[in-house]
Amino acid sequence: MTLPIIETRNVRRMYGAFVATDNVDFSLKAGERRALIGPNGAGKTTFLNLLTGQVAPTSGSVWLAGEDVSKVPMHRRVRRGVARTFQLNTLLRESSVLENVQLAVLEQQGLGGRLFGGKAAQREAANTAMDILQKLGMSSHAAKRIADLPYGRQRLVEIAIALALRPKVLLLDEPAAGVPPADSHLVMDTIADLPGDIAVLIIEHDMKLVFRFAQRINVLVRGRMLTEGTPAEIAADPRVREVYLGRAHHA
Numbered sequence: 001m002t003l004p005i006i007e008t009r010n011v012r013r014m015y016g017a018f019v020a021t022d023n024v025d026f027s028l029k030a031g032e033r034r035a036l037i038g039p040n041g042a043g044k045t046t047f048l049n050l051l052t053g054q055v056a057p058t059s060g061s062v063w064l065a066g067e068d069v070s071k072v073p074m075h076r077r078v079r080r081g082v083a084r085t086f087q088l089n090t091l092l093r094e095s096s097v098l099e100n101v102q103l104a105v106l107e108q109q110g111l112g113g114r115l116f117g118g119k120a121a122q123r124e125a126a127n128t129a130m131d132i133l134q135k136l137g138m139s140s141h142a143a144k145r146i147a148d149l150p151y152g153r154q155r156l157v158e159i160a161i162a163l164a165l166r167p168k169v170l171l172l173d174e175p176a177a178g179v180p181p182a183d184s185h186l187v188m189d190t191i192a193d194l195p196g197d198i199a200v201l202i203i204e205h206d207m208k209l210v211f212r213f214a215q216r217i218n219v220l221v222r223g224r225m226l227t228e229g230t231p232a233e234i235a236a237d238p239r240v241r242e243v244y245l246g247r248a249h250h251a
């Protein structure tokens with residue numbers, strides 16, 4: 001029995017009279033690789049925010065491992081295994097790569113606020129952070145300041161931070177945004193190699209990345225889920241071409 005790890009039922013989000021998310025049913029199983037695409041302003045980020053708890057549903061519900069978490073705040077959903085990255089860089093630029101990831105490890109352990117306590121905990125967190133960086137091929141950059149790192153690698157640090165939270169579900173919001181084409185393979189390879197037990201949902205405008213990575217793709221248009229299918233089905237769907245792929249060339 002594979003229960004969805006994360007699910008929405010008839011979820012709706014209004015901003016005043018504007019419907020940003022229009023009665024969406026969605027579910028993701030453990031280890032799935034899924035992409036969410038749609039034109040600019042379709043409501044992709046809002047939908048991600050509904051999953052994390054950053055935005056509350058106007059109606060409908062969000063479920064995590066079979067439990068209604070619609071009223072569970074974001075920090076507690078993180079504890080239960082929902083991690084995300086953001087469209088924009090949110091790193092501590094003057095700190096090292098290792099320090100950034102180590103901080104996330106300590107947060108995950110509930111030790112984030114204890115700045116002066118627990119040398120052993122600090123050391124252990126540094127080891128865990130180093131393991132994560134190694135898996136992402138980033139160990140040789142561990143001591144570098146974020147500010148001195150190429151942008152593509154900065155995006156990988158954000159993924160490392162999300163992994164430090166030991167997620168069951170990883171939500172990636174445009175992980176390749178702003179990364180120069182010469183470095184985008186770094187992001188692509190990292191995402192392709194993420195641990196198989198983590199369910200991954202990616203919002204991405206780069207169709208090469210989407211089609212390489214996703215087992216299934218959801219298409220969101222004006223807050224509504226237009227369709228869901230395999231990459232081949234989505235590529236062949238004339239409605240998708242009309243509303244999304246056609247316009248994406250001009251985006």
Ligand SMILES: Nc1ncnc2c1ncn2[C@@H]1O[C@H](COP(=O)(O)OP(=O)(O)OP(=O)(O)O)[C@@H](O)[C@H]1O
Pocket residue numbers: 015020038039040041042043044045046047
């Ligand atoms: N806090 C808010 N208040 C009012 N309107 C909002 C708010 N957040 C989002 N919206 C509106 O909801 C719609 C969907 O926005 P959202 O950012 O979710 O779309 P998106 O698909 O992620 O877009 P993009 O691809 O450009 O990032 C937009 O029209 C946006 O203006």
